[in-house]
Amino acid sequence: ADIDKVADVSLGFQSIAGSKLDAVAIPAGYVARILAPWGTPLNSDADAWKNDGTNSATDQDNAVGMHHDGMRFFSLNDSSTEGLLCINHEYIDQNALHPTGASFDDAGLRSSVEEVRKEINAHGVTVVHVELVAGVWQVVDNAAQNRRFTAATEMDIAGPLKGHESLVTAYAPNGDVARGTLNNCGNGDTPWGTYLTCEENWPGYFTNSDTLTTADARIGISTRGTRYSWEDVAGDESEVDSEFARYDTTATGDTAADDYRNEANGHGYIVEIDPYDELTKAVKRTALGRFRHEGCAYGKLTAGKPIIFYSGHDSRFEYIYKFVSTAMWDAADANATDRLAVGAKYMDEGTLYVAKFSEGGVGEWLPLTLTGATTDGGTLADTFATQAEIILNTAGAADLVGATPMDRPEWTAVDPITGVVYLTLTNNTRRTEEEGTNPANPRLNNSFGHIIRWEESDDQTSFEWDIFVFGSDDEGDAETNLSGLDELNQFASPDGLAFDSRGILWVQTDNGADEVEEYTNDQMLAVIPSQLRDDNGDMEVINADNQTELRRFFVGPNGCEVTGLSFTPDHKHCFLNIQHPENWPYSLDATEETPAGVSVRPRASTVVISRVDGGDIGV
Ligand code: FEO
Ligand code: CA
Ligand code: CA
Ligand code: CA
Numbered sequence: 001a002d003i004d005k006v007a008d009v010s011l012g013f014q015s016i017a018g019s020k021l022d023a024v025a026i027p028a029g030y031v032a033r034i035l036a037p038w039g040t041p042l043n044s045d046a047d048a049w050k051n052d053g054t055n056s057a058t059d060q061d062n063a064v065g066m067h068h069d070g071m072r073f074f075s076l077n078d079s080s081t082e083g084l085l086c087i088n089h090e091y092i093d094q095n096a097l098h099p100t101g102a103s104f105d106d107a108g109l110r111s112s113v114e115e116v117r118k119e120i121n122a123h124g125v126t127v128v129h130v131e132l133v134a135g136v137w138q139v140v141d142n143a144a145q146n147r148r149f150t151a152a153t154e155m156d157i158a159g160p161l162k163g164h165e166s167l168v169t170a171y172a173p174n175g176d177v178a179r180g181t182l183n184n185c186g187n188g189d190t191p192w193g194t195y196l197t198c199e200e201n202w203p204g205y206f207t208n209s210d211t212l213t214t215a216d217a218r219i220g221i222s223t224r225g226t227r228y229s230w231e232d233v234a235g236d237e238s239e240v241d242s243e244f245a246r247y248d249t250t251a252t253g254d255t256a257a258d259d260y261r262n263e264a265n266g267h268g269y270i271v272e273i274d275p276y277d278e279l280t281k282a283v284k285r286t287a288l289g290r291f292r293h294e295g296c297a298y299g300k301l302t303a304g305k306p307i308i309f310y311s312g313h314d315s316r317f318e319y320i321y322k323f324v325s326t327a328m329w330d331a332a333d334a335n336a337t338d339r340l341a342v343g344a345k346y347m348d349e350g351t352l353y354v355a356k357f358s359e360g361g362v363g364e365w366l367p368l369t370l371t372g373a374t375t376d377g378g379t380l381a382d383t384f385a386t387q388a389e390i391i392l393n394t395a396g397a398a399d400l401v402g403a404t405p406m407d408r409p410e411w412t413a414v415d416p417i418t419g420v421v422y423l424t425l426t427n428n429t430r431r432t433e434e435e436g437t438n439p440a441n442p443r444l445n446n447s448f449g450h451i452i453r454w455e456e457s458d459d460q461t462s463f464e465w466d467i468f469v470f471g472s473d474d475e476g477d478a479e480t481n482l483s484g485l486d487e488l489n490q491f492a493s494p495d496g497l498a499f500d501s502r503g504i505l506w507v508q509t510d511n512g513a514d515e516v517e518e519y520t521n522d523q524m525l526a527v528i529p530s531q532l533r534d535d536n537g538d539m540e541v542i543n544a545d546n547q548t549e550l551r552r553f554f555v556g557p558n559g560c561e562v563t564g565l566s567f568t569p570d571h572k573h574c575f576l577n578i579q580h581p582e583n584w585p586y587s588l589d590a591t592e593e594t595p596a597g598v599s600v601r602p603r604a605s606t607v608v609i610s611r612v613d614g615g616d617i618g619v
Helices: 057-061 113-122 215-219 237-247 329-335 337-349 387-394 396-399
Strands: 030-035 068-075 080-087 124-133 136-139 146-149 154-158 177-179 185-188 195-201 272-273 281-283 308-311 316-319 320-328 350-358 361-367 409-414 421-425 452-456 461-468 493-497 505-509 525-526 551-553 562-567 573-579 604-610
Touching: 030 136, 030 154, 030 387, 057 113, 068 195, 068 409, 068 525, 068 573, 080 185, 080 195, 113 237, 113 316, 124 215, 136 272, 154 337, 215 396, 237 562, 272 361, 281 337, 308 409, 320 337, 350 396, 361 396, 387 396, 452 493, 493 562
Parallel strands: 068 185, 068 562, 154 281, 409 493
Antiparallel strands: 030 604, 068 080, 080 124, 124 136, 124 146, 154 177, 185 195, 195 272, 272 281, 308 320, 320 350, 350 361, 361 461, 409 421, 421 452, 452 461, 493 505, 505 525, 525 551, 562 573, 573 604
């Protein structure tokens, strides 16, 4: 309906060159400062961050987590100089976290309970009060709303799986709570002022040597151990039992309460957090599906219509989902004080769909409900007894209805001007001749990735789609460089994706293909899609004629991924995250290069970008 609208700002910077330094690069006239790096104390229970890895597990429980990822700035009193920053912490680097990496005993068991607790506490989400003081953003130490959610924090279960037998554990006899959130990658937010954190590669934290369920096997829980071996902690069984052994979900008893068979069933969800009310718990909104959620973005709001939440499943050949609320949007809910009650209203009841992309730029949303049609002529009720069972094995249900396997769906972003939805497909080097291509994923060995977009039909059951831009190096041939990119905007592996409220789309990258990596570290580019129009005024994709409108704004330090994005309401400050840098940051000036021959303990960090003249970012 708003498809003809055009953003009324224009990009006011020139594309910057690539960079391969232990420093960030930004356009002239901008500054970039470090804020809330890993280990920054949130309160007096944490010692200051130590450069030798000796901070304790308790310090880490009261300090900013590791490996920053998705993020959102929540303004306090509508201010652009004070707010609550919610930051995801995707995973950890044991070498940076501990003095000399992870410790194992001769039997191969994790030999230090303290170390494992510190690792668990470095995961999750940070809520931190930040404030602009004399031109510099700072953490407000001991602020009331500062808090951590970790891989051990108790959270509520809501939606179809609340109280379900598959959520019953010795810890949760009523199946209505679960412990911890894991691998929090992309994020979202809601119109009512809450944060959404997305559980991505959580299957890698669980193992099951003998009793994998169909759902466990489909999602990829291993039979041979976990990423950090938390399930194998040496010591007195009674001490380490439920805290660590729960990551091994092999059934060893007669009932669920005897073992940890259901432990992983509490993971794989969109988790809602109210950053403003520190007395509330996080809530896992199971109605939105259980898979490796990368991000979560809501569609353009219309009073009296449902709210749509989009979420990609980041794995090769996985799918794109949307959840449509049963409740119709009431704008008064944006100002509610019981925000989690509003979350329950719009996120616990609704219909989950998966996307099918067809030839000719058309597509449809296939319902994942008991009556949803399967490709063999039956319905999902032939395989699943309840909606809760469908949710538990969301990807398995999506297989049966004939969803389109994509090249690793990452973040979703909705254009506030046109309502068009954009989603990054980061790469898929396993799309071989044998697997074949499909219209929405047309390149074999897709090492560069692409960004797809769609516009919902009025009844929201179908959509029209096209591919907005193809990643490529500038020397790629006509079959690779389909968008005509040049040195100044070549990119690969689009991942983080966000619109600001002015209609500027920001694209962040994670691990470029070699051809691009030789030229530049990971980066962030900007473009205003609503302004790319052909002579008839129809929306255009990026092509050789308009490609200079896609501009490189930022380049990260060596080894990093650029992710997470949020703006202050006045657009004078932009927050982004640097995850897994190699040898950075050297000082509070993010652009200061680590001197040759100097090694620093790497720290993921938020970077705040502002303009020297105090103007608006990007325009
Ligand atoms: Fe954690 Fe899909 O990136
Ligand atoms: Ca990501
Ligand atoms: Ca990624
Ligand atoms: Ca990452």
